[in-house]
Amino acid sequence: MAGIELLSDQGYRLDGRRATELRKVQARMGVFAQADGSAYLEQGNTKALAVVYGPHEVRGPRAKSLHDRAVINCQYSMATFSTAERKRRPHGDRKSSEMSLHLKQTFEAAVLTQLYPRSQIDIYVKILQSDGGNYTACVNAATLAVVDAGIPMRDYVCACTAGFVDDTPLADLCHAEESGGGTSLSLALLPRSGQIALVQMDARIHQDHLDTLMEAAMTACKGVSRVLDGVVRQHLQEVSVLTA
């Protein structure tokens, strides 16, 4: 097949990584003082910023509130400078609404919403630079922001993408690999229990390859969870040193 080779014969990808290697994940919590919780996360070149407000009284129509749990309201948007060409509509388009809905479903599975009836938790995520894995970077950043806000969660939610080239699963796809036309599976996982919060796949692959692909994605998510765990623990230690 002509075009860019996603996996070379020696087993290297376009950016020099191995097939199962993740991109470098760096994150910081508590970046904003105004919000209840905030976090900034970089996964390779993808940069995401997440901000959490709540739980607070339901804004807008009172009918939106649920009598036994909190409503989670997510908004996903991309900065106009986040892609190679200037993005015309940062939010409100179909892709953003779908992403917002996915984020909402993911966090409804993890946050203990039954503790806050008739209230609302807002999660706002903004992509500052987009290089593949937008949804997964958002989920990871939002997890850190929710932990920073002190909202109780069942477990972290870690997300990662996986692809399939030449019978080899690739973990953590970058933009070139995603748009190459091959499969791209996004998985959001609760690492300790192994429960899946959301799984989404584009393009088609043979059914026999699905298990390997899911396995690769789950291993990648567990790798991300170790990094996030380290970030949370370090932040806790820093905060305790300051206030002790």
Added chain:
Amino acid sequence: MAPSLRTLYVRPNSQSDKSSIPSQQPIGKHSSLLENMSPMKLCVPGERLCGVEDCIPGTGTYLRHGHIFASLAGYVLRKNEGEELPVISVVKETEAQLLPDVGAIVTCKVTSINPRFAKVHILYVGSTPLKDRFRGTIRREDVRATEKDKVETYKSFRPGDIVLAKVISLGDVQSNYLLTTAENELGVVVAHSEAGVQMVPISWCEMQCPRTHAKEFRKVARVQPEYLQA
């Protein structure tokens, strides 16, 4: 300043199939707890703390398959409450948002009155201030316990009064939190007269302005003697 009112209340356990939510106990200031504890263990959400036979789950934890897991990122605190098992909970340096619960004593500010009810903004739950104001309603029949139908809201509250009330209901789709002042210790705590001066209570239904000596009607709260400054 009067010592802070510590209110401990327990939310009835809502039973679900796999995981049960532990009772909520708001902890006021935990710096005093932290100083006489040995270096405490950090924990993150999802971390298994212990089995259900060793401890009782407290705030910041949840129960699943017979094990207690943390749901917050913070320090693990094990306290002996006097029952057989210690209570294990996770505390954070900064307080998380607290919600008014049924039976909680809240401090609110009256925003508008109406012959049928008074609308308030809830400012404090117990002694913890809320970051965001919640809206509440005190209906005419919940103002006092006796002679409920003869109540006039104009003679019980005025806009701008600070009122101590108790939450009776979280409200349904149409209404906000429903509050009541139908007890001796509930009612108006701080009120300003028409001259703008803070009034002094003289009976359960009247307050007097110290400057103009005019009396105004309010449903006054009888503050407990231990909270009054001598």
